[in-house]
Amino acid sequence: MLLLATVAACGGAREQSSRSSVALTGAGATFPYPIYSKWFADYARQSGVKINYQSIGSGGGIRQLSEGTVDFGASDAPMTDAELKAAKGPVMHFPTVIGAVAVTYNLSALRAPLRLTGGVLAGIFLGQIRKWNDSRITAINPGVALPATDILVAHRSDGSGTTYIFSDFLSTVSLDWSQGPGRGKELSWPVGIGAKGNEGVAGQVKQTPGAIGYVELAYARQNSLPTAAVQNASGAYVEPSVESATAAAAGEATTLPANTDYRVSIVNAPGAGAYPIASFTWLLVYRGQADSAKAAHLKAFLHWYLTTGEQSAASLDYAPLPPAMIQRLSTRVDSLGTGT
Amino acid sequence: MSAGAAASRPSDRQRAVRDRTRRGLARRKVVNGIMLGVLGLCVVLVTLPLVLILAHLLRTGAGALDVAFFTRMPAPVGEREGGMANAIVGTLILVGVAAAVGVPVGVGAGVYVAERRGSWLATTVRFLSDVLNGLPSIVMGIFAWQFLVRPVGHFSALSGGVALGAMMIPMVTRTTEEMVRTVPVSLREAALALGYPRWRTALVVVLRTASAGIVTGALVALARVAGETAPLLFTAFGNQFWSTNVTQPIAALPLQIFTYAISPYDDWHRLAWAGALVLIAIILVLSLIARAATRNRFDASAGA
Amino acid sequence: MAIAPQIVRADAGTPPLVSIHDRGLGDVVYRGVILFFALCVPLLVVLVAWEIARAGWPALHRFGFSFLTSSEWNPVKQIFGAAPAIYGTLVSSAIALALAASLAIGVSVWLSEFSPRSLRQPVAFLVDLLAAIPSVVYGLWGIFVLLPVLRDPVMPFLRDRLGLGHTAFFAGPAYGPSMLAAGLILAIMILPYIASVSREVLLAVPRSQREAALALGATRWEAIWHAVLPHARTGILGGVILGLGRALGETMAVTMVIGNRPEISASLLAPGYTMASLIANEFSEASSDAHLSALMAVGFTLFVITIVVNAAARWLVWRVERGARVSA
Numbered sequence: 001m002l003l004l005a006t007v008a009a010c011g012g013a014r015e016q017s018s019r020s021s022v023a024l025t026g027a028g029a030t031f032p033y034p035i036y037s038k039w040f041a042d043y044a045r046q047s048g049v050k051i052n053y054q055s056i057g058s059g060g061g062i063r064q065l066s067e068g069t070v071d072f073g074a075s076d077a078p079m080t081d082a083e084l085k086a087a088k089g090p091v092m093h094f095p096t097v098i099g100a101v102a103v104t105y106n107l108s109a110l111r112a113p114l115r116l117t118g119g120v121l122a123g124i125f126l127g128q129i130r131k132w133n134d135s136r137i138t139a140i141n142p143g144v145a146l147p148a149t150d151i152l153v154a155h156r157s158d159g160s161g162t163t164y165i166f167s168d169f170l171s172t173v174s175l176d177w178s179q180g181p182g183r184g185k186e187l188s189w190p191v192g193i194g195a196k197g198n199e200g201v202a203g204q205v206k207q208t209p210g211a212i213g214y215v216e217l218a219y220a221r222q223n224s225l226p227t228a229a230v231q232n233a234s235g236a237y238v239e240p241s242v243e244s245a246t247a248a249a250a251g252e253a254t255t256l257p258a259n260t261d262y263r264v265s266i267v268n269a270p271g272a273g274a275y276p277i278a279s280f281t282w283l284l285v286y287r288g289q290a291d292s293a294k295a296a297h298l299k300a301f302l303h304w305y306l307t308t309g310e311q312s313a314a315s316l317d318y319a320p321l322p323p324a325m326i327q328r329l330s331t332r333v334d335s336l337g338t339g340t
Numbered sequence: 341m342s343a344g345a346a347a348s349r350p351s352d353r354q355r356a357v358r359d360r361t362r363r364g365l366a367r368r369k370v371v372n373g374i375m376l377g378v379l380g381l382c383v384v385l386v387t388l389p390l391v392l393i394l395a396h397l398l399r400t401g402a403g404a405l406d407v408a409f410f411t412r413m414p415a416p417v418g419e420r421e422g423g424m425a426n427a428i429v430g431t432l433i434l435v436g437v438a439a440a441v442g443v444p445v446g447v448g449a450g451v452y453v454a455e456r457r458g459s460w461l462a463t464t465v466r467f468l469s470d471v472l473n474g475l476p477s478i479v480m481g482i483f484a485w486q487f488l489v490r491p492v493g494h495f496s497a498l499s500g501g502v503a504l505g506a507m508m509i510p511m512v513t514r515t516t517e518e519m520v521r522t523v524p525v526s527l528r529e530a531a532l533a534l535g536y537p538r539w540r541t542a543l544v545v546v547l548r549t550a551s552a553g554i555v556t557g558a559l560v561a562l563a564r565v566a567g568e569t570a571p572l573l574f575t576a577f578g579n580q581f582w583s584t585n586v587t588q589p590i591a592a593l594p595l596q597i598f599t600y601a602i603s604p605y606d607d608w609h610r611l612a613w614a615g616a617l618v619l620i621a622i623i624l625v626l627s628l629i630a631r632a633a634t635r636n637r638f639d640a641s642a643g644a
Numbered sequence: 645m646a647i648a649p650q651i652v653r654a655d656a657g658t659p660p661l662v663s664i665h666d667r668g669l670g671d672v673v674y675r676g677v678i679l680f681f682a683l684c685v686p687l688l689v690v691l692v693a694w695e696i697a698r699a700g701w702p703a704l705h706r707f708g709f710s711f712l713t714s715s716e717w718n719p720v721k722q723i724f725g726a727a728p729a730i731y732g733t734l735v736s737s738a739i740a741l742a743l744a745a746s747l748a749i750g751v752s753v754w755l756s757e758f759s760p761r762s763l764r765q766p767v768a769f770l771v772d773l774l775a776a777i778p779s780v781v782y783g784l785w786g787i788f789v790l791l792p793v794l795r796d797p798v799m800p801f802l803r804d805r806l807g808l809g810h811t812a813f814f815a816g817p818a819y820g821p822s823m824l825a826a827g828l829i830l831a832i833m834i835l836p837y838i839a840s841v842s843r844e845v846l847l848a849v850p851r852s853q854r855e856a857a858l859a860l861g862a863t864r865w866e867a868i869w870h871a872v873l874p875h876a877r878t879g880i881l882g883g884v885i886l887g888l889g890r891a892l893g894e895t896m897a898v899t900m901v902i903g904n905r906p907e908i909s910a911s912l913l914a915p916g917y918t919m920a921s922l923i924a925n926e927f928s929e930a931s932s933d934a935h936l937s938a939l940m941a942v943g944f945t946l947f948v949i950t951i952v953v954n955a956a957a958r959w960l961v962w963r964v965e966r967g968a969r970v971s972a
Contacts, residue, residue: 368863368866369863371863371865372863372864372865372866375865376758376864376865378750379750379751379753379754379758380754381750382746382747382750382751382754383750383751383754383755383767385747386747386748386750386751386771386774386835386839387767387770387771389774389832390770390771390773390774390777392785392789393777393781393782393785396785396788396789397781444681445681445684445685446681447681448677448678448680448681448682448684449678449681449682449684449685451678452678452679452681452682453682455678461682462682464686465682465683465685465686467954467955467958468685468686468689469685470885470886470889470954470957470958471689471889471947471950471951471954472685472688472689472692472889473886473889473890473893474888474889474890474892474893474946474947474950474953474954475692475893475946475947475950476893476894476895476919476920476923476924476943476946477893477895478895478920478923478924478927479692479696479893479923479943479946480692482696482927482940482943483691483692483695483696486695487691487695506688509684509685509688510886510889511837511886513685514841514882514883514885514886515840515841515844517882518841518844518845518879518882518883519844519848521879522844522845522848522879524850537668537670537671538671538674539668539670539671539673539674539675540670542674543674552844553844553848556772556840556844557840557841557844559772560772560775560836560837560840563772563773563775563776563836564775564776564837564890566776566778567776567777567778567779567780567781568778568779569778569779569780569896570895570896570924573928593778594778594780597778597780597781598780601780601784613781616777616778616781619776619778620773620776620777623773623776624773624776627769627772
């Protein structure tokens with residue numbers, strides 16, 4: 001016991017030799033945690049500034065930011081107007097990376113990715129399409145032998161940005177869905193089993209033949225799960241990938257007004273190569289900063305992620321922002337801390 | 341005993357009684373044997389999940405346990421040099437604070453309830469202690485956030501430790517009460533008869549006799565809170581960097597395990613299992629030390 | 645008997661002979677200290693209750709009684725009804741208690757009566773170690789090891805081979821995540837609490853009781869059943885109540901194996917929901933005030949249910965104690 005503590009303390013002492021204490025504290029989304037932890041570690045190594053980020057959930061991050069217990073927040077869904085009003089001042093949204101939500105399934109007989117349209121997807125998750133060999137699925141998958149078994153739906157039980165993005169897409173493409181479960185971080189699901197976390201859904205789908213679920217792209221990649229090719233607004237069937245997610249943002253970015261606050265949804269984005277179920281994830285900071293030292297740290301980091309950080313995103317299966325956006329965001333960072 | 345000289349044979353009635361008794365005894369012996377088997381089965385069934393879980397942890401996590409694990413801070417995915425040194429120390433600190441809060445209150449309350457059994461306050465305290473036990477850990481965390489984090493505007497190890505300590509109280513109270521009640525009255529009376537004042541009787545005689553059981557209860561309670569994640573999310577918060585400051589956010593093994601376990605990366609999964617092994621090992625070592633320190637030389641059951 | 649506190653020193657080693665009827669400073673301090681600590685408990689409970697009641701009041705006020713009876717939980721439309729969660733909490737805890745209590749008492753009896761001395765410490769230690777496993781590890785083990793085993797072969801075996809599928813309790817498809825899985829995981833988790841208290845209480849039963857029974861010709865089992873267990877009865881029940889509390893409030897592990905379906909179903913093979921996992925699932929992401937308030941209202945409901953269940957258990961203990969006194 002003593003040995004353990006001494007060993008750990010030695011490690012700590014060595015760490016302590018990099019003088020500074022933690023400069024900034026942030027909390028929020030779990031989805032970008034891997035890339036943020038890499039960024040903050042790299043940033044600490046390069047600049048010596050320590051930033052402590054913990055993933056307690058997007059809602060938690062927004063709440064802590066509103067209470068002032070953290071210096072910045074992170075969220076997979078943009079803050080609602082009500083949440084903005086509850087905060088201590090105007091909050092700026094900075095998109096960091098783009099996440100793609102992959103639809104994964106367990107059909108061992110399939111060789112090529114399953115093709116799905118938004119309407120069919122909504123039908124499955126609404127419980128209207130119950131069997132894999134339903135005519136609506138076979139119609140868009142010619143030549144594929146689909147079994148006559150039940151479709152077992154797996155969804156998230158816990159609130160999550162992934163659910164928000166997925167339901168955002170379904171609400172956009174399906175009237176039944178928008179009038180039914182709607183759009184949100186947690187929903188009342190008509191059918192299916194609720195699994196906790198992305199790993200819960202991935203695990204459920206992996207273990208249950210005939211199951212279908214939605215997970216973040218990184219989970220599908222890391223667990224070697226098959227992902228469906230979803231039809232986008234241009235009619236093409238696109239598989240989720242880093243490139244197709246960035247293409248979605250690029251497609252949407254062209255339509256953004258000059259004074260956008262970046263609280264935009266990029267589901268069903270225009271563009272031939274765009275993956276339709278994609279979304280930004282944001283860093284949330286107050287425009288007015290009371291502490292000038294913290295403001296300086298924040299600005300420095302924001303500039304850093306836009307230039308250096310973005311380059312390491314793809315290595316962890318996160319889609320970087322399209323170059324056109326980076327320039328605009330850089331200008332926006334400079335307006336931080338200049339009062340209301 | 342029936343009047344039988346050694347030479348006379350047993351009468352019919354005596355034989356019937358003897359046979360009945362023998363049959364009854366045989367049946368009772370069978371029941372005895374069956375129950376012994378059932379109890380043995382219980383033991384197997386109870387140790388089975390533990391063995392399975394530990395085996396699973398060892399198989400998946402043992403590979404990640406190296407020197408770096410114990411001396412390094414958490415590293416991003418893909419970098420080999422990651423560790424959980426800050427989380428290990430953080431958990432030790434949190435457990436220390438929790439024990440400092442939970443054990444005195446629990447033991448004190450337990451002694452009070454045991455000594456003042458009939459009074460309404462004792463009954464109320466016992467009842468409310470059980471109710472507190474049923475509180476989900478996340479609710480305790482929310483409560484601690486409201487009273488210990490929000491007013492000061494930042495997270496701290498202290499708030500996390502207090503939340504955990506509060507969760508320990510019911511178990512320690514209950515165990516202490518039961519153990520104090522098992523101390524034979526005769527021991528108490530002997531001490532009082534020898535002139536010990538009440539407080540000395542309680543401390544020296546009663547508590548020391550019951551100490552083994554109290555320590556067991558405290559350890560089991562500590563084991564539980566050491567592995568809780570939910571209350572720490574909004575109190576201790578977690579820290580990627582080294583910190584032993586109790587007024588600042590601090591890393592903790594359960595938090596780190598949780599963060600890594602829900603990630604998509606196998607590397608991190610292995611670290612999570614390794615962290616769980618270390619956590620269990622910490623509890624194990626603490627238990628051994630505490631039990632060795634309070635081992636009774638005299639069995640309580642040896643009395644009257 | 646008011647004897648003046650004459651301190652008579654018999655010799656250096658023995659404590660001073662002071663009448664116990666005198667309220668010395670030591671006594672006053674002692675009683676003050678334990679009273680203070682004892683009061684901490686009700687104080688804490690009242691504070692927590694007040695805090696969650698205050699936070700949950702808006703939701704309770706808005707939905708009224710339907711909060712407890714409605715099955716619709718829709719965060720998007722902001723309609724909240726907690727009935728399935730309430731049902732799930734009660735059922736999963738009942739299953740867990742039934743399984744865990746019998747096993748835990750069995751192990752404790754074995755440990756205190758039948759086990760060889762050399763095995764006693766190690767096995768007791770192993771049982772207590774179950775409490776050291778973090779709940780998140782239980783949950784993940786549940787997902788990766790327990791659920792697949794349940795899905796195939798255990799559940800089909802129960803339902804088809806044993807024919808239990810004909811009853812309402814085992815009907816329906818077996819996905820894996822289910823009330824049964826939750827009950828099992830909970831049982832494993834609450835075992836150590838019941839077992840450790842039971843074991844200590846059983847060990848503290850005076851040896852003379854056992855010896856007397858054996859001397860009267862009882863078999864070992866009969867000695868335990870008639871002489872030892874009655875002594876330990878109330879202590880064991882106390883341990884069971886501890887386990888019950890834990891079962892009602894467990895969050896992490898249950899939510900990973902129960903399927904999280906807000907529906908009331910009689911079948912143990914069907915997914916369900918519990919109040920604690922509902923709060924744990926949605927709290928981190930809930931950002932609207934109405935949603936947060938509804939979650940706190942669920943917390944308050946759980947609190948009230950814990951009180952009711954504990955009161956019922958207390959009453960049971962009281963009955964048992966009374967019965968013991970009558971038959972003693």
